[in-house]
Amino acid sequence: MNEDTLSLYYDNEVLTATLRGEIDHHSVAPVRARIDEELYRTRPKTLRIDVGQVDFMDSSGLGLIMGRLAKIRELGGTLTVASPSPRAVKMLKMAALDCLIEQERNQDS
């Protein structure tokens, strides 16, 4: 896995997984493994998947999100998808995952 494809940040019970570049079947396996490793280590209340820097995503990316949703739910937490491009929103809607999209944060909060 390219260092650039995934970075993980844990703070205040939120684990943020930032994905970059192209997310397809080829690139997704090590990303999945690494997120799950960190998920079970940190047991966060929220898993936040930031897709703002994703250039391409097909159904493998949707599968990644759906799989992580199942896992975080097992741990009693929630999942949000942050910063999706209009293209990513289009893909998420096809799998009815658009409900996971993080709402824009207020300036004040």
Next chain:
Amino acid sequence: MKRPINEIKCTFLSRSENESLARSIISGFLLPLDPDVEELADIRCAVSEAVTNCIVHAYRGTTGRIALTAACYADRTLRIVVEDKGCGIDDVKRARTPLYTTCPDEDRCGMGFSIMESFSDKLSVISKPGKGTRVTLIRRLSPSSAGAADEKAPT
């Protein structure tokens, strides 16, 4: 159908790194046709789905060849074929059902065919168990606006 204006046919091994290669090949074929950003992205995604199916399903546990053909006609209709000689699909209708997958444990969400269908004007899937599968996507590109100041795919 009439003869195409341009056509490419290539084969490659069912290695997962070739999913990106297939997208690059179809981009390379499409860019001179001046597609808009959305249709280029749609078609790249549809091809990625079809090729991934060959790798994940058709040639599961083995390696085979995937044939990718793309042709463009005078009316800007594209015909893309992704073909394999893999295990074939027992029940094509069931396979094409949204969210149906034979591999839920691998995070396969069963949306491949649905996505291909959404991103094409017409999708046909012909398969014979033990022989292989041929997926044909037809999509007509929007009119070329060469010279117009709208959003076109970057070269």
